[in-house]
Amino acid sequence: MTFLKRSPWILHYDASSCNGCDIEVLACLTPLYDVERFGIINTGNPKHADILLITGGINSQNRPVVRNLYEQMPEPKVVIAVGVCAATGGIFRECYNIVGGIDKVIPVDVYVPGCAARPEQIIDGVVKALAILEEKREKMTGEARHAAEAGEST
Numbered sequence: 001m002t003f004l005k006r007s008p009w010i011l012h013y014d015a016s017s018c019n020g021c022d023i024e025v026l027a028c029l030t031p032l033y034d035v036e037r038f039g040i041i042n043t044g045n046p047k048h049a050d051i052l053l054i055t056g057g058i059n060s061q062n063r064p065v066v067r068n069l070y071e072q073m074p075e076p077k078v079v080i081a082v083g084v085c086a087a088t089g090g091i092f093r094e095c096y097n098i099v100g101g102i103d104k105v106i107p108v109d110v111y112v113p114g115c116a117a118r119p120e121q122i123i124d125g126v127v128k129a130l131a132i133l134e135e136k137r138e139k140m141t142g143e144a145r146h147a148a149e150a151g152e153s154t
């Protein structure tokens with residue numbers, strides 16, 4: 001697994017899911033799956049988050065919310081779309097108010113398949129996201145990288 005200089009913080013946002021994927025995300029935090037063994041911390045503040053983990057698709061109401069959350073996160077940051085709804089709109093994609101998957105609004109780094117996505121798949125996606133996060137951090141130079149390592153917003 002990729003070595004990280006500090007614990008990654010995850011912000012979980014339910015865009016417009018049926019809550020099936022959200023329950024599986026919560027299962028990852030239980031002692032059975034114990035995602036915290038990777039040093040991961042669940043946060044409610046986008047300004048502290050390195051990873052944005054989203055379930056459900058984009059609709060006309062949450063489109064600005066998702067954009068706003070993403071823009072508040074400091075660089076480097078990664079986005080995980082969990083479940084087929086987050087990837088494409090899934091079973092809701094024909095609904096009148098569904099725009100599509102998360103990548104209609106913000107860039108997505110990791111797609112976790114499934115309906116619902118299983119905890120093992122979600123953890124696998126998080127581990128992939130950690131590697132991408134570290135790659136992005138390595139590519140940063142100068143003041144931006146220093147600020148990122150210090151945990152400051154750029």
Ligand code: SF4
Binds near residue numbers: 019021082091116
């Ligand atoms: S992928 Fe399936 S379980 Fe997950 S939010 Fe969509 S319909 Fe629900």
